[in-house]
Amino acid sequence: MTETPAPRPLRADARRNVDALLEAARTVFGTSGVDAPAKEIADLAGVGVGTLYRHFPLRSDLVKAVFQRGVDACADAAPALSAAHEPGAALAEWLLRYTEFLATKRGLASALHSGDPAFESLPGYFMGRLGPTLGTLLETARSSGEIQADVTPEDLLYAVATLSQHGVAYSGRMVALLVDGLRYRAVSGRS
Amino acid sequence: MTETPAPRPLRADARRNVDALLEAARTVFGTSGVDAPAKEIADLAGVGVGTLYRHFPLRSDLVKAVFQRGVDACADAAPALSAAHEPGAALAEWLLRYTEFLATKRGLASALHSGDPAFESLPGYFMGRLGPTLGTLLETARSSGEIQADVTPEDLLYAVATLSQHGVAYSGRMVALLVDGLRYRAVSGRS
DNA sequence: GAACTATACGGAAAAGCTTTCCGCTTAAGC
DNA sequence: GCTTAAGCGGAAAGCTTTTCCGTATAGTTC
Known part of the structure; x- marks a missing residue:
């Protein structure tokens, strides 16, 4: 269906800048929060704001890209964990990994559900990538x-x-409570 | 300690405007989200932006005020519930009431933990008002x-x-799971 | 390896939002 | 009704995001 009509190899310096921006954004979001001025990110990446907006037309696009990178890394970590541990341990390990990933995203995770239409697609991506992972x-x-x-x-x-x-x-405390709920689910026959 | 040094009766029209602003903000936040332009709120309230900022120097002050109003209403609902129902039912009823209140706050609740220092005081107020309520x-x-x-x-x-x-x-589903966790807490002696 | 061209860059300008300021209005007290 | 201080509205200032365009350069061709 949605095949790539013109893949456009993307010039070398452009690719480098995109990477620098993503990295800078991750850092700045972590220290100054997701609402940090775009200029701050461009400066840290060593590019002009024009370049930032060329690759991420909306400020929120950059936020999305950074989030997606993290999600990808998290999903990719599962197979290795699954291969190296028993099922239960793998699940626990992955949830820990997942928790740690989320811990660095503070404001980002909350922006995800702020009602801003710009982030509407994020839960879908999030789910599509992590859902099957955790499902398994x-x-x-x-x-x-x-x-x-x-x-x-x-x-x-x-x-x-x-x-x-x-x-x-x-x-940590609340996840433990949830897991207890999973293990000792009420037998009183509630659907 | 922090006694009111100059209570200042607050002029009648001012009081009316504060109320209109609070009401307008509640509506606008509900429809356009917490990031809606201040002008939109001032217009709906029928006042100028100057008036809005006189009573709520920072945009976030208005957000805080609206939130606190909701929190107060929720806390005030507890005693009546507690008097009219059995302990368990009162707890369940109140959690329902609480859930419904939160449902109308979407973006607002997430802003609460966005890392924005402007909202730092909110969890404290939230806790101080609702903590004892739920604690009882x-x-x-x-x-x-x-x-x-x-x-x-x-x-x-x-x-x-x-x-x-x-x-x-x-x-609703997740709260049920939490409550199950409360009822059938693991006996395996984990602290 | 020099010339050519489309892609990408930087930063100045435009647009939009929040916050400040101040001359005018009006409630409250006499 | 007059006085006066609180309060009002909206224009202006300050910041941020977003757009624009002349300039620079990677990639390609000869």
């Missing part, structure tokens, strides 16, 4: 008998993401 | 034997607030 981990753990309840990957992903906004220590 | 409900329910685990009001309050950002249906 979860199903494997359930098959091995370590998990009782059936929670959807989507629900759990969202829950941990949102909970993480309040700090690592806090999210 | 929770302790009463625990005394009645309906709840096993000891979760702090703070943790639960935050958890539900954050979870609610994803929609009423979703938060």
Whole structure:
């Protein structure tokens, strides 16, 4: 369907600048928050604002790109974890990795659900990339008998993401509570 | 300590305008999001932007005020609920009321944790007002034997607030999971 | 390896939003 | 009704994002 009509190799310096911008943005977002002036990012990347806006027409496009990079890295980490640990441990390890990733995104994660239409596509990307990843981990753990309840990957992903906004220590406690809920799900027959 | 040095009765038209602004802001935030231009709010309230900024020097002050109004209303609802229902039911009813309140705040609730220093004081107010409220409900329910685990009001309050950002249906499911966790807390002796 | 051309760059200008300022209006007290 | 100080409206200032365009340069051709 949506095939690439004109792939355009993208010039070498352009590619370098895009990378520098992404890296600079990640840093600046981490220190000054997602609302930091675009100029600050361009300066750190060593380019003009014009270049920034050439590659990311809207400020929010840059925010999205940085977020997606992080999501990709997180998803890519799963197979290795899954191969190196038992199902239950792999799930736990990955959730930890996921939590740590989210911890660096503070304002970013909240912007995701701020109602701003610019970020509407993010949850979809997030889900499409991480949903299957966690889904596999979860199903494997359930098959091995370590998990009782059936929670959807989507629900759990969202829950941990949102909970993480309040700090690592806090999210650790609440995620533990959620996992307890998964293990000892009420047997009183509620759907 | 912090006694009112000069209470200043506040002129009648001023009081009326503050109220109109608060009401207009609540509406506009609900429809256009918390980032709606200040002009839009001033127009709906039928005043000039100067008036808006006289009463709320920073844009964020208006956001804070609207949020606090909602928090107050929610806290004030507890005693009546507590008097009209059994401990467990009162807790459930209040959490529902609380969830519904949060549902109307979308972007507002996320702004709360966006890292913006302007909103730093909000969690404190939020906690000071709602913490004791939920604390009482929770302790009463625990005394009645309906709840096993000891979760702090703070943790639960935050958890539900954050979870609610994803929609009423979703938060309903996740809150149920949390409550199951409270009832059937793991006995494996983890601190 | 020099010339050519389309791509990309930088930063100045435009547009939009928040916040400030100040002359005019009006509520409150006498 | 007159006085006066609180309060009002909207124009102007200050910042940020976003656009524009003349200039520079990677990639290609001879």
